Amino acid sequence: MKSAMNFTSDNCYGAAPQILAALAAANQGAVTSYGEDPVTARVAASLSRIFEREVAAFPVVTGTAANALALATLCPPHGAIFCHEKAHIAVDECGAAEFFSHGAKLVLLAGEHAKLTPQAIAAALPGFQGGVHSVKPSVISITQATELGTVYTPGEVRALGDFAHGHGMTLHMDGARFANAVAYLGCSAAELTWKAGIDAMSFGATKNGALGAEAVVFFDKSTAGDLEYRRKRGGHLLSKMRFISAQLDAYLTNGLWLANARASNALAQRLANGLAKIAGVELAHPVQANAVFAHLPDAMAARLRDAGAQFYDWSPPAGGRALARLVCSFATPQADVERFLEVAKG
C-alpha cells in the first residue's frame, strides 16, 4: 500500500512499536478482569506521578468516550457546557456529550484560533441566568491543543479556570493532543492542568501512538462521583482491561508520550516553515502543535493531490484557494514532508 503523504489525520497512522510490544507482554496468564489487574494499577500510579498529585484515572478506548464521561460527571442533564464553536465535542462527536449527560446543552462560542476566552463566556452568560427557563451554566470545556493546532498557555488556562470557579462552574480539558501541547510549551503537565484550574480532562494517547487508549482524569478524586458506573453503563469498561492499560503504561514509560509528540510537532514545524516560504501559501493559524492550516492556491492543491498527497480542505475552496489542514503523526515519514514541500513548490 502506498500511503505516502497522508496528512489527513494523526489517527490514520498506527501504533508505536513500544505500545504494540506492551500488548504482547501483557498477554501472560490469567488476571482479574474489569480493571482489577496490576497493569491498570500501574497506569493510575504513573498518571499521578506525571501530574504530581494523586488523581482518579479511568482508561477508555476513545476520546469521545473520555470527553463524554467527564462532561456527564461534571454537568447535570439540565446544564450548559460552554465551548468553542469548533470544539471536537461540538462538531465531531455526534452528540456524545449530550448522550452521556442526558441532554445537556453545548453553548458554542467564537474565539480566535479556536481558543475560548473568559470574555466570550462572560458575554454569553446573561442568557443563562434567568432561572429555570434556561439551562444552568455548569462547565467550560477547552481543547488542548486546539482543533486549529494552537495551544493555550498556562496563563490562558488559569484565566478560564478562575472564571469558571468564580461563576460556579468547572473547567474541562479535551486533551486528545495534550502531549503536543506540553511538548510545545515545555511546562509540566501539572502546570497546564490542575494548577491552572482544570478539574477533569481527557488524557489522550490514541492519536499519539496507542491503538485505542485514553484516560479520563479527575484531579480531585472526590469529584469523580459515579464515573465508574457511567463508564460500565456506557459499555466502556473492558473485561480484558489490561490490554488498554498496557497501552497507557507503555505510553507513560520512558517519556514515550512526549517523545512522540515532539516528533509530530517537529514535522509540523518543518512543514509550516517550508510552506511559509512558498509564494501563494498563507498560514492561517500559529503552528504550535502537530497540525498546519494553510491556504493553498487551487493549482498547488491539485498538483499535490495528483502526486498522491492526502489532506482535508478545512473550508471549501473560494477565491482561487482553499484552507488545507495538514496533520503530522509521530509516525509520519520525514520524507513525506519533504516531498510534499517539493511538490508544493512546483
Place this chain on the structure above:
Amino acid sequence: MKSAMNFTSDNCYGAAPQILAALAAANQGAVTSYGEDPVTARVAASLSRIFEREVAAFPVVTGTAANALALATLCPPHGAIFCHEKAHIAVDECGAAEFFSHGAKLVLLAGEHAKLTPQAIAAALPGFQGGVHSVKPSVISITQATELGTVYTPGEVRALGDFAHGHGMTLHMDGARFANAVAYLGCSAAELTWKAGIDAMSFGATKNGALGAEAVVFFDKSTAGDLEYRRKRGGHLLSKMRFISAQLDAYLTNGLWLANARASNALAQRLANGLAKIAGVELAHPVQANAVFAHLPDAMAARLRDAGAQFYDWSPPAGGRALARLVCSFATPQADVERFLEVAKG
C-alpha cells in the same frame, strides 16, 4: 505470577496468539480511520460468509456495548424488552440497555437453566397490553450460550422467533459465547440465528480469544437503522478501527473462533465429567458450553481455594454447600482442570 486454576471467568485469560499477531500485521502505514479501512471491510465480508447472508456488521470493543446498541436500535425508549432474570443485560451491565435505549424497561422472567420460553413471555404479556399506561412490548432477548452454560437448540430459538414476530416484537441474541453454542450444537451459524428468527445479535469474540472485540450483527441490513450514529455517539467508533477489525478478522480466519470454543467446551466437559464422579458434588445445570455449575461441599470448596483455585460462588453457601461457577477459557491449561479434580477428590 501464579495463575493456576483460575476458573472465575473466561475473560481472565488473555488473547489468542493469532489475534495478537494480527494486530502487528495491521500496524502498517496510514489508512483511512473510523472504519473506512480494508480490514474492517474484510470483517463484514467474513461475517456475511459465515452467516450465509449479507449482514450489517458493526465492530465494538465490549459485549455490553454490542448488546446495548442492538437493543437501542430495536426498542423505543418506551418499549419493553423481555429477557431471563439471569440475563447478562439484566444483571451484569449496570443498566447499559436502559442507557442506550433511553429508558426502556427490561421485563425479567424465570426459566429453567436460564432459558426463556414463549410460554413465560406469553404469561407476562397481558400486563403490557393496556395501551399507553404500560411500556410497549418490543423485543425478546436471549443469551446463547446462556449465563448458566446451557444452549438453546435451533428449534427453541425458532419458537421464540415465531412468538416474537407473531406479537410484533423482534428477537435479539446476546452471543457473547455464541461460538461455544455453535461448537456444541454442530449446526451452522445461520441455522442458529436468522434462519431461526434472530433479528440482531452480539457476535462475541472477547471471551473466546480477542483482546476486546465484538460485532453487532443485523441480519436484515435495512433494519439496522441509525446504529452507526448511535455507535459514534456512544464513543464506540474507534478512530484506529483497524485494530478492532484485525482481531475479528483473525478470529474468523481458519475457523479460529470454533477451534477456541471447542477447546473451552472440551475442558468444561472434562471438568464436569470428573466432578460428577466425586461424592458430594452435584451438577446444577447441563454442561453444554464452557461453564460448569456444581454444588460443592463447603469443605471441598475450602480445600480447593487453599490449593489456589479461584471461582465464584454463584449463590451463597447454604446447607453445607455452595453453587460454584467454573468457567473454562480457550487458554485454560488442561493441567489446571486435572489438578482441580485431584484436589476436589481430596
Place this chain on the structure above:
Amino acid sequence: MKSAMNFTSDNCYGAAPQILAALAAANQGAVTSYGEDPVTARVAASLSRIFEREVAAFPVVTGTAANALALATLCPPHGAIFCHEKAHIAVDECGAAEFFSHGAKLVLLAGEHAKLTPQAIAAALPGFQGGVHSVKPSVISITQATELGTVYTPGEVRALGDFAHGHGMTLHMDGARFANAVAYLGCSAAELTWKAGIDAMSFGATKNGALGAEAVVFFDKSTAGDLEYRRKRGGHLLSKMRFISAQLDAYLTNGLWLANARASNALAQRLANGLAKIAGVELAHPVQANAVFAHLPDAMAARLRDAGAQFYDWSPPAGGRALARLVCSFATPQADVERFLEVAKG
C-alpha cells in the same frame, strides 16, 4: 349521561365544587407567571403547616409527573429503585420514572397486599452489591394508600425508612391517595411521612377532588436539588401556575382534603361490609382506603354489568369468579353503592 355505578376509578369523577370555585376566584387581574404568584406561595405555606415542618413543594398536574420528578431527583441514572411489583410507578406510568431518571432500574418485589417490607428488599439487595456491574441501590418507593387499597402504618413506614437510610438509600412515597391513608389511620401527616423516614413524596389531590393538581414535597429542602429545573425541562412548570396552585389551596383549606378522603373511605367501607355479607363474595384485601377488591362470581358480575355497573376485573376470570376492583370517589353517590349491593345480592 347515565353514569350510575361507575366504580372503575376515582379519577372518573370530576372536581370538588370548592376547587372549581377557587379557579374562578384566582382568575383576577394580572399576576407574575411561572409560580411567582401569591396563591402558589400560599400552597407552600399550607403544606408546611400540615406537615409541621418547612417543606419544599412543587405543584404539577399529574401524579406520574410528581413521582417521576421526585424519583429522578433521588436516583441517579445508574441507580436502582426498589418497589412493589404492583406499584403504580412500575406498571401504570409507561416508564415515566425511567424517563425522568434517564434510565434508572425499577426492581420489582413481591409483598402481601401490595406492601413492601424491609425483608423483601434485604433479600434482593445482594444482587446489587457487586460494584459497577449492577446498578446502584438508591431509593425505596412505596405507595400510600397502596394499589390494593391497603395502608402502611407509621411503624411500617418507619421500618422501611430505617432500612433505607441504613443502607444509603432514600425513601419515597407515592401519595396519590395519601389523604385516604391519613383519614384511615387518624394520625398526623407528619407522623406518616418525615417522622417515619419519608424523604420525598407525591402529595396527591387529583383523585380526591382536584381537576389535575399534585405536589412534589421534599421534607428536607436542601435535598430537592435541581428539581425545579427538571420540572421546567419536563414541561411541568405552568405559566399560569396560579390555576394549579388554586386547586391545591382550596384542597388544603378547611380540611377539604381529609373530608373528601373520609367520604370515599366510608363509601368503600359500606361497599365492603355489604359485599362481605353476600354469599359467594370474598374480599381479597383489607379495605383500608377507598378501594374494594372482591372476588365476584361470574354470574353476579354479569348481572351487575347488565345493570350498568362499571368496574375493572383486576385479574382475568378463573374458576367461576373474577377479582373485581371497585373504587369509590369523594363524589360517588351513596345511592350507587346501595344499588350495587342490591344488584349483587340478586
Place this chain on the structure above:
Amino acid sequence: MKSAMNFTSDNCYGAAPQILAALAAANQGAVTSYGEDPVTARVAASLSRIFEREVAAFPVVTGTAANALALATLCPPHGAIFCHEKAHIAVDECGAAEFFSHGAKLVLLAGEHAKLTPQAIAAALPGFQGGVHSVKPSVISITQATELGTVYTPGEVRALGDFAHGHGMTLHMDGARFANAVAYLGCSAAELTWKAGIDAMSFGATKNGALGAEAVVFFDKSTAGDLEYRRKRGGHLLSKMRFISAQLDAYLTNGLWLANARASNALAQRLANGLAKIAGVELAHPVQANAVFAHLPDAMAARLRDAGAQFYDWSPPAGGRALARLVCSFATPQADVERFLEVAKG
C-alpha cells in the same frame, strides 16, 4: 391588587370567561379517564375542522410539553433541529427538547426579526453532512408568531417546508401564538400550516385565554408515531383529561381563539402606533402580532415604571435607551394601553 399596565407577558393574565365556564360545564358525572371522554373527542374533531383535514391531536398543559413531544417524535436522539437563535425552544424551555428527544442538538441560526430562512439553514447544513461524526439533520422548527412579534407569511413557511422536505427533514411550528398569526394574516389555518409544508405543530391556547391547554397536532396522522406513549411517559396524560379538553373545546367554539387574538393584536397595534409618534421612541420590529418591541429612552422607561407599568427590558440599557418588550393579552384593559401612552409622552 393593582395590576395596571402589566405588559410583561400575555401569560400574566388569566382565563377567558367562556373557558372557565366550560370547566364548570364539564364537571358533570363520571366519565372515562385519560382522554377517552366525549369532550376530548370533540376537540379532535374541531381541530380537524379548523385545519380542513383529519389531524392527530394530543392535548397537553404547556407549550413546552407540546413542542418537546412533537420534536421528540420528529427527531432521533442523534438528530439536529435547526431553529432561530431566539426560538423559545432554544432559550426559554430549559432544554425540554433535548430532554424529550434524549439529547438531540439544537442548531441556532440568526435571522432578521426572529425569522428563519432557507438560506440560513443551507449555509449551516454542510457542517452536518460528514456522516456519523455530526448529528443528523432532521427537523426545522419555526415559531409563529415569532418571539419578536413578527409573522411568517404562508409563502415564507412554504419555502421552509420545501427546503426541509427537499433535504430529508420535517418542518415543525411552535404555535404558542398561532392564533395571533392567523388573525394578522387573515388566511386559513390550513394555508399557514400543512398546505405550506408544516408536518407538526404546537397549537397554543394558554397565552390566548386558556388556563393551561395546548395541543400537539400532526397533520399526517401516520407520522405521529408513538407520541401518545411519550406523552404518558412524560407525565402529560391527565387522568381527568376532560378539563384540558374543555378548555380547548371552548377556545375553538364560536371563533373565540381568533376573537381573542384579534383583541390582543389590536391592542398591540394601538400601542405601537401611539409609541411611534412619540419622539425618542423607535420600534425595533414590525408589529404583526400582540407584542411591541420599542427602544425607549431611559428617562421615559423610568417614568413608566414609576407610574406602575411593568415590562421587560429585552436587552440591557445602552446608549441612553433600552429595548422594551410590551406584550398585550386578550384581557389587557384598553385603558392600560392609553395610560401607558400618556405617561410615555410625559
